[in-house]
Amino acid sequence: MPLASLDWVDRELADLDRKGLRRSLEPLSSAQGAVVEVGGRRLVNLCSNDYLGLAGDARLRRAAAEAALAHGAGAGASRLVAGDLEIHGRLEAALAGLHRAGAALLFNSGYHANAGVPAALVGRDDAVFSDVLNHASIVDGALLSRAELVRYRHLDLDELEGLLRASRARRKLVVTDAVFSMDGDAAPLRPLADLCGRHGAMLYVDEAHAVGVLGPTGAGLAEAEGVKDRVDVEMGTLGKALGAFGAYVAVEARLRDLLVSRARSFVFTTALPPAACGAALQALELVRGEPGRRARLHRLMARMKAGLAARGFDVARVVSPIFPVVLGSEARALAAARALGERGFFVRAIRPPTVPRGTSRLRVALSAGHDEAQVEAFLGALDEALALLPAA
Ligand SMILES: *Cc1c(COP(=O)(O)O)cnc(C)c1O
Numbered sequence: 001m002p003l004a005s006l007d008w009v010d011r012e013l014a015d016l017d018r019k020g021l022r023r024s025l026e027p028l029s030s031a032q033g034a035v036v037e038v039g040g041r042r043l044v045n046l047c048s049n050d051y052l053g054l055a056g057d058a059r060l061r062r063a064a065a066e067a068a069l070a071h072g073a074g075a076g077a078s079r080l081v082a083g084d085l086e087i088h089g090r091l092e093a094a095l096a097g098l099h100r101a102g103a104a105l106l107f108n109s110g111y112h113a114n115a116g117v118p119a120a121l122v123g124r125d126d127a128v129f130s131d132v133l134n135h136a137s138i139v140d141g142a143l144l145s146r147a148e149l150v151r152y153r154h155l156d157l158d159e160l161e162g163l164l165r166a167s168r169a170r171r172k173l174v175v176t177d178a179v180f181s182m183d184g185d186a187a188p189l190r191p192l193a194d195l196c197g198r199h200g201a202m203l204y205v206d207e208a209h210a211v212g213v214l215g216p217t218g219a220g221l222a223e224a225e226g227v228k229d230r231v232d233v234e235m236g237t238l239g240k241a242l243g244a245f246g247a248y249v250a251v252e253a254r255l256r257d258l259l260v261s262r263a264r265s266f267v268f269t270t271a272l273p274p275a276a277c278g279a280a281l282q283a284l285e286l287v288r289g290e291p292g293r294r295a296r297l298h299r300l301m302a303r304m305k306a307g308l309a310a311r312g313f314d315v316a317r318v319v320s321p322i323f324p325v326v327l328g329s330e331a332r333a334l335a336a337a338r339a340l341g342e343r344g345f346f347v348r349a350i351r352p353p354t355v356p357r358g359t360s361r362l363r364v365a366l367s368a369g370h371d372e373a374q375v376e377a378f379l380g381a382l383d384e385a386l387a388l389l390p391a392a
Helices: 004-018 058-071 079-083 086-099 110-121 136-145 157-166 189-199 221-225 253-262 274-289 291-310 330-342 372-388
Strands: 035-038 041-045 103-107 127-131 148-152 172-177 202-206 233-237 247-251 322-328 360-365
Touching: 041 372, 058 086, 058 274, 086 103, 086 233, 086 247, 086 274, 103 110, 103 253, 110 136, 110 172, 110 202, 110 233, 110 247, 110 253, 127 136, 127 157, 136 148, 136 172, 148 157, 157 172, 157 189, 172 189, 189 202, 189 221, 247 253, 274 291, 291 322, 291 372, 322 330, 330 360, 330 372
Parallel strands: 127 148, 127 172, 172 202, 202 233
Antiparallel strands: 035 041, 103 247, 233 247, 322 360
């Protein structure tokens, strides 16, 4: 066993510990839900992305099981080889319907979609313009594309306009999160679409935290802002509000055709398992058929927003179930998460590199499975936890 060759790993781990940046797993012993069992205790879960409370829904579980029974446990191959199952096509048709897009193409996760799609759109002679707070998978996808990566300040369209104007790139791709995953605020999609139009840039919107949550039919921020027709790539995940697993892009049919040949994270991987597709199809039916879930989530969001604003937290721009409770140092965020855990709330500290240094925070996320009493109880527990913290 032995290996001096891996001794550096101990030093790296000790270094992460010292900086408060070591991450660890916290296994749930229950299913995903608004209340979960962690470490032998039942806690109100305020850190999942299961915004509609569908991951544990009995109908999704049944749909997953039935899809596995009908179509198999695994897809058995990549889509392009022998793994293109009937249920993949059905799910893509349903997703294109949700987004009123020409077509949709499944990916195995949002990470896969963002890592692989940019390189099919741009290359060495091109440029990707990316909000500095975009999700890490977008940055990775931009780097893999070998295009020039140009980052602009968060939501700063004036800066973006200057950068677009100055660019000599052959093709320009502007990429943004619709809802930013650690801040809960939204990109200004309408002016962004105008800007892209003026500069001949393609617009790629990551709707990971907006699908199922925003828009009259739950199709996301582009639907809410009425700019669906001006977004070239709408990416969504099946693993957050839709309670399943996998992801997709909604695009014009000709672009889907190109991605099928060119997106390496589509080509070189086994297709999604039928169970995930069956659960996602059921979730889409519930998004359409039970708009009350979305309405309930929005009522809880309003309550949480008012409660956090009253405590001095900057949540004015939050339009989503994601609330940043920024505490500053890693130590303060970790201490607050621990104190809330002791009071019955499962909340995790978010630290660099997920968020910029000095902005470590609790990321409090609501689900339609919560109720108003849980929101009020959380705010009370937060007051107690904050009173125990070391000074900033
Ligand atoms: C979660 C997330 C992803 C990745 O999606 P997965 O399906 O979980 O891999 C991509 N973009 C954003 C903004 C996300 O928050």
